Amino acid sequence: MDMGGGRLIRIMILVLVMVLVWKIWDYSSLPVLEPPSFNADSEIAKGIPSNLQSDQEQNSVLQAPVDEEHLLQETRTPIHKLENDSDDENKEEKQDLKQMAEQTVIRPVYKEKIKDVGKESETMKIKSKKMEHEESINLDKKTKEKAKKNEEKEIKKGQKEREVAVRPTMRIEIYYEVLCPDSRNFIMKQLTPAYEKLKDILQVGLVPYGKAETQEKNGKVTFDCQHGPRECEGNIVHACVTNVIKDEAKQIAIVHCMIDRNEQPMVVGKKCVEKHGENWGKISSCVTSDKGTSILKHMGDMTHRLKPEVTFIPTITIDGSQDDQKNILKDFHKVLCKKYKGPRHPSC
Structure with missing residues (x-):
């Protein structure tokens, strides 16, 4: 019985060894x-x-x-x-x-994440296009505003050019002297009223010298005036007013004021200049310096160049012409309206 049990065990061991060998061979063939x-x-x-x-x-x-x-x-x-x-x-x-x-x-x-990134990219593109559209709108507005301003400027410029073309000016020169009664009468009763009505078509130059004479000795300039030294002093004051004050309307207003009572040129000159809001100091400096003498000498040169020569003071030229002096002294406004080459002035 014992031998039979031991034999069975050996057979089982042999079977296991064979199975193991077979397994190893099987795996190695894979x-x-x-x-x-x-x-x-x-x-x-x-x-x-x-x-x-x-x-x-x-x-x-x-x-x-x-x-x-x-x-x-x-x-x-x-x-x-x-x-x-x-x-x-x-x-x-x-x-x-x-x-x-x-x-x-x-x-x-x-x-899904990549899709989200794509969506964000599309959103940025939409925003960018929107910003570009807004910028283009702003640029269009600025361009239109600029064009409108330019158009307004052109319209104003055209209006001014038409006004110049429609209303040409006349050049008026008044040759006078400060103590001459006829000069005083013309400036106060003819020149001032006519200028107030027609100043938009007039350019006026005042030449306060008259029938004086200029003398030069040893480099010094002196004057011999028709009504004496006081008139020469007054002529210099008027000449400095026309040189220092650039506003034509104020020049005529101050000369009108001074020539009414010109017996004391410096006193009345200060009063009239300050009355019209101008600086008397500048004019006083001009009168007392060589500048005043030089200006009056220039006024004399202008007077002596007139053709025909001066025979009566005041002498008035209209666009360089001395024609119709009698009617000028009588009704200056009427003569100006008659001689004006532009459209009929409203005051004529």
Whole structure:
């Protein structure tokens, strides 16, 4: 009985050894399996733990989209080989590899993120186009405003040119002396009223010299006036007024004021100049300096150049002509209206 039991044990040991040898031979005959040809970043190729899966998915946002079908085919190819070349004992291992491959391929999260980035890009494009549209509108407004201003300027310029063309001016020159009664009468009763009515068509020049004479000895200039030294002093005051004060209307108003009582030229000159809001100091400096003498000498040169020569004071020229002096002294306004070459003036 004992021998039978020991024999049974030896047979069982022999069977186990044979089974073990067979298993070893069976495994050695299997083909060498290469790892699946996944991408460098796949979890199966590198054996990345599942707990690092979320980090890899976040990094994949910056990569180009993956062709899921192509990757699935590459993943399934080695699995198909395993199913054909191995026996039933490796089915569980094959199934695990297949599940891992399928889980690795299907990861659409990063595509959703890329879609979000695309939406943001489209939003930025829309905003950019909107800003460009607004800027173009603003530019159009500025361009229109500028064009409108230019048009208004051109209209005003055209109006002025038409006014100049429609209302040409006449050049009037009054040759007079300050203590001459006829000069006083003409300036106060003819020149001032006519100028007030026709000043928009007149250019008036005052020449206070009359029948005086200019003398030069040893570089010094002196004057010999028809009504004496006081008149020469008054002529210089009037000459300085016409030189210092540029406003034509004020010149005529101050001369009108002074010639009314010109016996004391400096006193009445100060009073009349300040009455019309001008600086008497500048005129006084002109009178007492060589400047006043030089201006009066120039006035004398203008008077002596007249053709025909002066025979009566005052002498008035209209556009250089001395015609119709009698009627000028009688009704200056009427003569101006008659001689004016432009359209009829409202005051005529």
